[in-house]
Amino acid sequence: xxxxxxxxxxxxxxxxxxxxxxxxxxxxxxxxxxxxxxxxxxxxxxxxxxxxxxxxxxxxxxxxxxxxxxxxxxxxxxxxxxxxxxxxxxxxxxxxxxxxxxxxxxxxxxxxxxxxxxxxxxxxxxxxxxxxxxxxxxxxxxxxxxxxxxxxxxxxxxxxxxxxxxxxxxxxxxxxxxxxxxxxxxxxxxxxxxxxxxxxxx
Amino acid sequence: xxxxxxxxxxxxxxxxxxxxxxxxxxxxxxxxxxxxxxxxxxxxxxxxxxxxxxxxxxxxxxxxxxxxxxxxxxxxxxxxxxxxxxxxxxxxxxxxxxxxxxxxxxxxxxxxxxxxxxxxxxxxxxxxxxxxxxxxxxxxxxxxxxxxxxxxxxxxxxxxxxxxxxxxxxxxxxxxxxxxxxxxxxxxxxxxxxxxxxxxxxxxxxxxxxxxxxxxxxxxxxxxxxxxxxxxxxxxxxxxxxxxxxxxxxxxxxxxxx
Numbered sequence: 001x002x003x004x005x006x007x008x009x010x011x012x013x014x015x016x017x018x019x020x021x022x023x024x025x026x027x028x029x030x031x032x033x034x035x036x037x038x039x040x041x042x043x044x045x046x047x048x049x050x051x052x053x054x055x056x057x058x059x060x061x062x063x064x065x066x067x068x069x070x071x072x073x074x075x076x077x078x079x080x081x082x083x084x085x086x087x088x089x090x091x092x093x094x095x096x097x098x099x100x101x102x103x104x105x106x107x108x109x110x111x112x113x114x115x116x117x118x119x120x121x122x123x124x125x126x127x128x129x130x131x132x133x134x135x136x137x138x139x140x141x142x143x144x145x146x147x148x149x150x151x152x153x154x155x156x157x158x159x160x161x162x163x164x165x166x167x168x169x170x171x172x173x174x175x176x177x178x179x180x181x182x183x184x185x186x187x188x189x190x191x192x193x194x195x196x197x198x199x200x201x202x
Numbered sequence: 203x204x205x206x207x208x209x210x211x212x213x214x215x216x217x218x219x220x221x222x223x224x225x226x227x228x229x230x231x232x233x234x235x236x237x238x239x240x241x242x243x244x245x246x247x248x249x250x251x252x253x254x255x256x257x258x259x260x261x262x263x264x265x266x267x268x269x270x271x272x273x274x275x276x277x278x279x280x281x282x283x284x285x286x287x288x289x290x291x292x293x294x295x296x297x298x299x300x301x302x303x304x305x306x307x308x309x310x311x312x313x314x315x316x317x318x319x320x321x322x323x324x325x326x327x328x329x330x331x332x333x334x335x336x337x338x339x340x341x342x343x344x345x346x347x348x349x350x351x352x353x354x355x356x357x358x359x360x361x362x363x364x365x366x367x368x369x370x371x372x373x374x375x376x377x378x379x380x381x382x383x384x385x386x387x388x389x390x391x392x393x394x395x396x397x398x399x400x401x402x403x404x405x406x407x408x409x410x411x412x413x414x415x416x417x418x419x420x421x422x423x424x425x426x427x428x429x430x431x432x433x434x435x436x437x438x439x440x441x442x443x444x445x446x447x448x449x450x451x452x453x454x455x456x457x458x459x460x
Contacts, residue, residue: 016275024278028285035289039296046403047446049379050422066233073229073260077222080268084215129379181269185261192257196236197250 023175027182034186037141038193041134045198048131051123056131057198059124061115068111069191072146075104076184083177086170094173095160101180102153105146112143135194142190145183152176213267221267228256340430342372346384346441346454347426350376354443354452356384361441362457363433373418374426382443383407385417386431386456392442396449406444420445436460 012018048056082097116136119125126136156176160169235249235256266272271279347357357376363369373384383405387395391413398408405420416431436458443452 014275014277016277021277021281024281028281028283031282031285031289032292035293039293042293043296043300049381051379062233062236066229070226070229073225074222076264076268077218077225080218081215084218178269181264185264188257188260188264192232192253196232196253200236200249200253 017171019171019175020178023178027178030182030186034138034142034189037134037138038189041138042193042198044130044134048129051128056124056129056135059119059122060195060199061118062195062199064111064115065191065195068108068115069187071104071111072108072184072187075101075108076181078104079177079180083174086165086173089165089170091160091165094165095157098153098157098160098173102150102157105150105153105180109143109146109150112139112146138190138194142183142186145186149176149180149183152179212273217267221263224263225260228260232256340368340370340428342370342428343367344369344371345374346371347374347376348380348382348443348452352378352380354380354448354450356441356443356452356454358454360455360457362459365433365436365458365460367433368430369433370428370430371416371418372426372428373421375421375423377423379423380448381420381422381445382448382452383418383420383445384429384441385444386415386439386441388413388415389438389440392440392449392453396442396444396446399444400446406446415439433458 014021045057046055050056051059078097078100082094082101085091085093085097116139119132124132124135126133126140153176156173232253235252265282271282344361344363346361349355349357361371371384371386373382375382385395385399385407395408395411395413396406398411398413399406401408405417407414407417415434416429418427418429421427439456439458441454441456442449445452
C-alpha cells in the first residue's frame with residue numbers, strides 16, 4: 001500500500017500541511033538572503049583591487065566548478081528518487097538514495113574546500129579585497145547551507161533504521177528534499193552569476 | 203479537511219530521469235558556450251542573456267518537478283515565488299544604482315617614471331595651457347605617501363607651496379593591497395570629485411572635471427609616481443584619493459601662500 005507523504009489528518013485553515021508551508025515560507029525568505037549576497041558581490045567585484053596585477057575574477061576555475069555544479073545537480077536527482085521511494089514505502093531504496101544524496105553533497109563540499117584552498121594560496125582571502133570578501137561570504141554561506149543539509153540527510157538516514165516508514169517520516173523526507181533542492185537551485189544562480197557571467201565579462 | 207493529494211499528474215521516476223538528463227545537458231551547454239567567444243567574438247552580446255536564460259530553465263525545472271510546485275497547492279508557489287520576485291527586484295535595483303559594467307581595468311605599473319608621457323604634462327586650468335617636463339624628471343618638491351597598511355589615509359595632512367611656483371608632488375603607494383591616487387582639487391570639492399570619478403574605472407578621475415587641478419594616476423602598492431604643475435593662486439585647496447570610498451578619510455589640505 002502506498003504511503004503518502006502527508007501527516008495523518010491535522011486540521012489547518014489552508015488544508016495544507018503546516019510544516020510544508022513553513023518550509024516554503026522559509027525558502028522564500030532564503031531567496032532574499034542569497035539575493036542580497038549575490039547582488040552585493042555583483043556590485044563590488046569590479047571595484048576590487050587587483051591581485052598580482054590581475055582582475056580577481058581571473059582566479060575562478062570554470063571547468064572544475066562545472067564539475068562540482070554537475071555533482072550537486074545529480075544530488076538533487078538522488079534526492080527526488082529518495083522521496084519517490086518514500087512514497088512507495090520502499091524503505092531500503094529510500095535509505096539508499098538519501099545516503100547517495102548526502103555523499104554527493106559531501107563531494108561538492110570537498111570541491112569547495114579545494115577551491116577555497118587554491119584561492120587562499122594564490123593570495124585571495126576573505127580579507128584581501130572587495131572580491132574576496134563578497135565571494136567568500138556568498139559561497140561560504142552557501143557551503144554552510146549544504147553542510148546543514150548533509151547533516152540533516154544523514155540524520156534521516158540513521159533515523160530510518162528505527163522502524164517502519166510512517167507517513168510522518170515520509171513527510172520529513174519530503175521537506176528535507178525541498179531544502180536540498182533549494183540549496184541546489186541557489187548554486188545554479190551563483191554558478192551563473194559569479195562564475196559564468198563574472199569571468200565572461202572580463 | 204483533506205490535505206492536498208499528489209494524486210493527479212504525479213511524476214514517475216522516468217520523468218525524473220528525463221529532467222536529470224536535461225539538467226546535465228544544459229550544464230554541458232553552458233560549459234561549451236563559455237568557450238565559444240574564443241571562436242566567435244561577434245556572439246558576445248547574446249551570451250550573457252543566454253547564460254541567464256539557461257540557468258532560469260534549470261531553476262524552473264527543479265522548482266516545478268523536483269520540488270513539486272507544478273503539482274502542489276498554489277499557495278506554496280505563492281510564498282516561494284513572492285520571495286523570489288522580491289529578491290530579483292532588489293538585485294536589479296542595486297545593479298541599476300551602482301551601474302554595473304564589467305569593463306577592463308588596466309593597471310599601469312609605473313615604478314620609475316623615466317618616460318615623458320601624459321602624466322608629465324600638466325594643464326594650467328586657469329589658462330588652459332599644457333606644459334610638459336622633459337624626460338629628466340623634475341626633482342620632487344613634495345613627497346607624500348599612503349599609510350603603510352590598508353588604512354585610507356595619507357602620511358601628511360597638509361602640503362604647502364607658494365603661488366605660481368613649479369611644484370612636483372611625488373606620491374608613493376605604501377599600502378598592502380589597496381590602490382590609491384593623489385588628486386589636487388578646489389577647496390571643498392573632494393567628495394564631488396570622487397563622485398565624478400566613478401565613471402572612470404582606470405584612474406577614478408572624471409574627464410574634464412573642472413575641480414581637478416592636478417593628479418597622479420592610480421597606482422598599486424609599491425609603486426610611486428609624480429606630477430608637476432604650477433601652484434594656483436594663493437588660497438586653500440584640498441588633495442584626496444578618489445578610489446571609491448577612500449575620499450571619506452584619505453584627504454588633506456594644500457595651502458598656497460602668496
